[in-house]
Amino acid sequence: MSWLGIFIDRAEITGLLTDDSGRCLARDSLPLTCVPGAQGQDEQDPADWWAATVALIDALQEADAGALTAVRGIGLAGHGEGPVLLDGQGRVLCPVPLGGAAMAAGEGALAASLARLRARDPARLAQLALILTPKDYLRHRLADDLARVAGAARAEGAPGAVTDPASASEWHLLDPAGRNWCPQALARAELTAAQLPALRDATRPVARLSDLLRRRWGMRQAVTLGTGCGETAALATGLGLVAPGQGVLSLSGTGWVLVADGAEPAQPLPGLRCLRHALPRRWLHMGAVPMAGDSLAWLGRAAGSYPTDLTRLAQQGFRGPGAELFLPPPAPQPFASPLPGPGAAAAPALAPAAAFVGLAGHSDLPRLAQAVLEGVACALRELCDRLRANGVRLERMQVIGAGAQSRLWVEILATQLRLDLCLPAAGVFGAALGAARLAQLSVSGVAPPVICTAPPVLDRVMPMSDHGAAYEAQYRRFRAVTDQLRGTLPGDGAAPGGGA
Incomplete structure (x- = not known):
């Protein structure tokens, strides 16, 4: 048997075929086009998503027809940024907005779409029968039941x-427990529960691929379509974040931390977001450090060097924690997903500023590069300390992203966190793999830990014991300077404090 995972973000759609062991059999991606829309946001036509999905599966058939023939389940994952508004016949009422000023202000994609349609074309809004996320729209197209469920929504409550x-949860319409639509929130949005889909666990089977499409792609048996999930939950599933304490730290353009937990916190944690996991009875905590790898790229552009050159210079000149401090910009509020592209916050008019502190005449390029590595590590520790202070365990942490190629950067991070960190072996571990795993779970009934395993460990990086005390002192200095300067830099409206 094989399994197909499909992941849609605003830039591209990706398909991944796996076998029962999770081994990648075929993979492909196709670009998606955005067009400028009103109020500064980009727009997409869901018909383009569908055309790209069909072309993507056609390409996978060309790559490995045998694997596609054996598909038993299809899982979908995607961003929740662009809600699809449908009439009672399943027709799209308007283009799907992505980002823009409303999203940057925390209004939410669904509220922004409804407000725009209410102002421009109230008669069309009156035809609204059903609202779907992008991945749910594609699932219903695969099942060829879009018109049926849209008509049923108007008549019966969306069976x-x-x-x-x-x-x-991306629509901000759920009750506090995240299990049902909130009547008060629906009233504020001028919606009814009949216009929204029912809530099902991401691992549940909900439909079957239409016979017409199954024959087109030569699939021998009935193909189950699972509920699927959003981008962050799919990424966690693909990385094997199943048990409490399993997590990932990303040293990419934006640095972020993502940790699995068995319980939702009693109250929101400063600078962090709690999300429902795709797996039952599990939650995810997420926090971001804007301009992590991007700060190193900026320094490289200013110095005429590549980021890899800077990390090499920092490694060659390393003698212990530096006197220079780098303060990354704070995460935007309200919290937005730090994952690139889909769900990423639109840039504010004036981006929060970063800062170097403690510069002197001997502060050359290697020392500045080291300061960036250390500043990002301190900022990630600040997020992790907040989690620990609220009872969230950090036990098996992976490090991914381009910055993970720098041994020094990972060693500094391990020292700050006082944790051994795992470097995963090269492979395909993204949201498309998470979607394929959800497809397998929806059919097999196997327990999630059996299927959702972590990537093989290439290397384990331990804290630098000879520099532990010095890095602890550097972190205390980082916190003191951050609290003193926060709110005083251009574009920085963050409130002081908030750490552990």
Whole structure:
């Protein structure tokens, strides 16, 4: 048997075929086009998503027809940024907005779409029968039941139209427990529960691929379509974040931390977001450090060097913690997903500023590069300390992203966190793999830990014991300087404090 995972973000759509062991059999991606829309946001036509999905599966058939023939389940994952508004016949009422000023202000994609349609074309808004996320729209197109479920939504309350709680939470319409639509929130949005899909666990089977499409792609048996989930939950599933304490740290353009937990916190944690996992009875905590790898790239552009050159210079000149401090900009508020592209916050008019502190005449390029590595590590520790202070365990942490190629950067991070860190072996571990795993779970009934395993460990990086005390002192200095300067830099409206 084989499994197909499909992941849609605003830039591209990706398909991944796996076998029962999770081994990649074929993979492909196709670009998606955005067009400028009103109020500064980009727009996409869901018909383009569908055309790209069909072309993507056609390409996978060319790559490995045998693997596609053996597909038993299809899982979908995607961003929740662009809600699809449908009439009672399943027709799209308007282009799907992505980002823009409304999203940057925390209004939410669904509220922004409804407000725009209410102002421009109230008669069309009156035809609204059903609202779907992008991945749910594609699932219903694959099942060829879009018109049926949209018509049923208007008449009966959307039997057959479903989404997962994690994706639904992006619309800010769930009750505090995240299990049902909130009547008060629906009233504020001028919506009814009949216009929204029912909530189902991401691992539940909900439909079957239409016979016409199954024959087109030569699939021998009936193909189950699972509920699927949002981008962050799919990424966690692909990385094997199943048990409490399992997590990942990303040293990419934006640095971020993502940790699995068995319980939702009693109250929101400063600078962090709690999301429903795709797996039952599990939650995810997430926090971001804007301009992590991007800060190193900026320094490289200013110095005429590549980031890899800077990390090499920092490694060659390393003698212990530097006197220079780098303060990354704070995360935007309200919190937005730090994952690139889909769900990423639109840039504010004036981006929060970063800062170097403690510069002197001997502060050359290697020392500045080391300061960036150390500043990002301190900022990630600040997020992790907040989690620990609220009872969230950090036990098996992976490090991914381009910055993970710098041994020094990972060693500094391990020292700050006082944790051994795992470097995963090269492979395909993204949201498309998470979607394929959800497809397998929806059919097999196997327990999630059996299927959702972590990537093989290439190397384990331990804290630098000879520099532990010095890095502890550097972190205390980082916190003191951050609290003193926060709110005083251009574009920085963050409130002081908030750490552990």
